[in-house]
Amino acid sequence: xxxxxxxxxxxxxxxxxxxxxxxxxxxxxxxxxxxxxxxxxxxxxxxxxxxxxxxxxxxxxxxxxxxxxxxxxxxxxxxxxxxxxxxxxxxxxxxxxxxxxxxxxxxxxxxxxxxxxxxxxxxxxxxxxxxxxxxxxxxxxxxxxxxxxxxxxxxxxxxxxxxxxxxxxxxxxxxxxxxxxxxxxxxxxxxxxxxxxxxxxxxxxxxxxxxxxxxxxxxxxxxxxxxxxxxxxxxxxxxxxxxxxxxxxxxxxxxxxxxxxxxxxxxxxxxxxxxxxxxxxxxxxxxxxxxx
Numbered sequence: 639x640x641x642x643x644x645x646x647x648x649x650x651x652x653x654x655x656x657x658x659x660x661x662x663x664x665x666x667x668x669x670x671x672x673x674x675x676x677x678x679x680x681x682x683x684x685x686x687x688x689x690x691x692x693x694x695x696x697x698x699x700x701x702x703x704x705x706x707x708x709x710x711x712x713x714x715x716x717x718x719x720x721x722x723x724x725x726x727x728x729x730x731x732x733x734x735x736x737x738x739x740x741x742x743x744x745x746x747x748x749x750x751x752x753x754x755x756x757x758x759x760x761x762x763x764x765x766x767x768x769x770x771x772x773x774x775x776x777x778x779x780x781x782x783x784x785x786x787x788x789x790x791x792x793x794x795x796x797x798x799x800x801x802x803x804x805x806x807x808x809x810x811x812x813x814x815x816x817x818x819x820x821x822x823x824x825x826x827x828x829x830x831x832x833x834x835x836x837x838x839x840x841x842x843x844x845x846x847x848x849x850x851x852x853x854x855x856x857x858x859x860x861x862x863x864x865x866x867x868x869x870x871x872x873x874x875x876x877x878x879x880x881x882x883x884x885x886x887x888x889x890x891x892x893x894x895x896x897x898x899x900x901x902x903x904x905x906x907x908x909x910x911x912x913x914x915x916x917x918x919x920x921x922x923x924x925x926x927x928x929x930x
Contacts, residue, residue, distance in 0.1 A: 663716060665742035672741070675713070675749040675759065682814035689764045691816035693826065694750065695757040696727045701826030703731075708763040711737045715746040715756050728758060751818055764816050767835040769807070775848040776804030776832075777870045778919055780912060781841060783887055784878040786812035792823025793909040799827040801916035807844070808835040809887075812878070838886045845873060854883055854891035855911060863895045863915065868922040874915045876908055 664671055677684040678692045685691050690710065693699050703709060712731055719725060732738050741749065749759060780798055785791050785808065798806055808815065815835060820828060834844075845852065850873045853866070875891060877883035883891075897906065897914050906914070 663740045663742055664713075664745050667745050667748040669745060671713075671739070672745050672749050675761070678761065679749075679751060679818050682817065685764065685814060685816050690761050691764055691821070692818055693760045693762055693821050694752075694755070694818065695822070695826075696724045698821055698826035699731075699758060699760045700727060702760075702762055702829045705829035707765065707829050709736060710761040710763065711739055713739045713741055713746065713749065713759040716740055716742055718756050718758075724756075724758065751822075767808075767815060767833060769834045769836040769840045769844050772805065772832065772834050772844060774804075775850065775871060776873075778803055778916070779805040779807065779850070779873045781807045781809055781845070781852075781873055781875040781887075782811070782908070783809040783838070783875065783883060784812050784881070785908070787879055788813050788817040788819035789823045790879060790908050791815075792820040792828065794912050795820070795824040795828045795831060795833070797909055797913045797916065799824075799831055801913070801920055803831065803916065805832045805834070807841045808833065809838050809841045811835055842886075842890060852887075852890060852892045853915075854887065854894050855897060855915070856894045857896055857905065859894040859896040861893070861895050862898050863918050864898070866893070866895050866918075866922075868919050870923075872919060874912070874919075876911060879908060 666672070675692060678688070678690055693702055699709075699712065712728065714728055728738060746756075746759075747753060750757070778801075780794070780803055782791065782794065785794075791808075791811075791813065795806060813820070815828075815833070834841075836844075848871070850871045851869070852873050852875050854875050855863075875883065875887050877887070897911060899906070
């Protein structure tokens with residue numbers, strides 16, 4: 639079992655991870671726990687201060703637990719049916735030593751992201767995202783520069799996990815990685831990826847030290863990704879939703895490619911671009927392995 643303490647100003651303070659169940663029902667929307675859940679959901683500053691964030695949904699909570707992330711408490715609504723997959727999941731969590739807290743309908747509605755939701759809520763500890771903790775050179779990686787939309791980031795991370803990406807590096811991100819929308823749109827899969835965050839210089843220094851090849855996409859490139867010689871140690875560098883890649887990364891890209899398109903669209907969103915690149919990388923590498 640994991641143990642730990644939290645910032646004393648938080649209503650989660652002094653808790654030991656994986657406690658026994660507490661039976662009293664939280665009814666008031668003014669309860670300190672409810673207020674703190676709302677703050678953690680809405681405020682990146684509060685998440686940084688306490689080193690905590692909120693996860694909503696049994697699937698998402700389960701994925702983070704499987705990734706060995708540290709959990710503090712799980713909350714469920716008093717009118718949640720005492721049967722079915724969600725209830726069985728909560729029972730299994732209790733058997734494993736997680737603390738379950740029951741909330742009244744109004745209190746749970748206040749704490750939840752969606753009105754009328756009955757998906758359980760959990761508070762987890764954040765984890766280290768520093769570049770210095772990265773240890774191994776990836777087979778294939780993504781660099782996301784100045785990404786600013788949490789939903790987009792979460793979707794990209796879900797895509798990255800599906801295609802077996804080794805590492806994702808966030809270069810000067812304009813968002814909080816532990817934003818609930820990142821967790822939700824990734825279905826919690828962000829917890830299983832090797833993710834690091836830093837400024838452009840830190841990210842590039844690590845990539846250069848590892849001797850990785852940086853690939854950028856541009857509609858102006860005459861080289862299709864069908865013609866690229868994909869090898870282990872490839873890094874796809876993707877720019878922000880608004881501005882694309884800035885000068886810093888444009889000056890450091892080793893090779894530019896384009897994603898062929900037949901229609902009138904002039905560009906693809908970040909997640910679709912990432913999916914196209916990673917699918918082609920996997921197809922190409924597997925074809926080479928079969929031919930060898």
